Amino acid sequence: MGGTDITISGLPVLNRQIVPASATRDVDMNGSYAVGQLYVQEYRLAQPRFPFPVLLWHGGGMCGSQWESTPDGRAGWLWEFLSMGFDVLVSDAPERGRSPWLMMNAHSESDFPVYRSRKEAWSVFRIGAPEGYTDDPSARKPYSGQRFPIGAFDAFAKQFVPRWVGHTDLELDGYTALVQQLGPCILVGHSQGGGYALRVAQKCTSQVQAVVALEPTGMPDDARRSAAPHLFLWADHFSYSDLWRAYRSTAQAFYSELATHLQASQIDLPGLGISGNSHFMMLDRNSRDIAVLVAKWLQCSIKAHTN
16 A cells, blocks of 8 residues: 655675576665565454454554464454454564565665664563573563463564654554545554554544554543544553653543544543453554454444444
8 A cells, every 4th residue: 555656776786696596686775665564464354244344453563463463373353343243454664574574775875774782671561670581591581460471472573674764754644545535444554553544544534443442552642633432541650661651641632632533432441340451452462452442432432423
């Protein structure tokens, strides 16, 4: 979906062996390219019980695989929402996963991809304190009551992908193109994907029927341009993270403005007596229970919004 054309020039022609045990040949990478497109995989039910498909958008440094299964082998939210009667579309943002990436010299000289280490993920995703991480899995110390499947943390880390942090507009254009072509739909975005869902909801008010923002980052500037019902959902262990308290404070200010003019709800999982969830609630051991919470909110909110 989406994308644009660029032309690359000035690259040297390389002489490389492309096929093993064969002669070398010239490789000229100058020319025109399609870049910035968004990969989407669509899952349609024979008899969906809900009129609008759910679009699952991943977080930063991740791709659509985070929705397909949990690191310890349980069904991901893709299959949970299908089983509850929703059509589902899973995306890989531009330059992630199955979406192409730009050639390096198409970026500015100061732009480079960032890649999250396991130690950084351990603390940023609120699985445990930085000092609780070690490369020895048996010696790691997660937060008390942690619901993330700790034994599968290294399998989870194999999903991490690099990203270019300055390409917000490129990614936003891809998501917008998807929604504009698809039509009426529900956006479920996690972390960075939650911020994109909030932004696309403002650009595509006639298509977006509801937004679920799972611990979103990157708030839009003005909440008054939104129209559809919104749900913000927050997990646990915020007391341990200055970073996430700051992110949540920014999101809370946006939510407070949003709630003055449209149907908006928040779910604080510890406030419901559900403690121990990480930033990746869709991968935690109680992931199905949280998917059911979201689906129930969607059912009620969309019915009220469309009546």
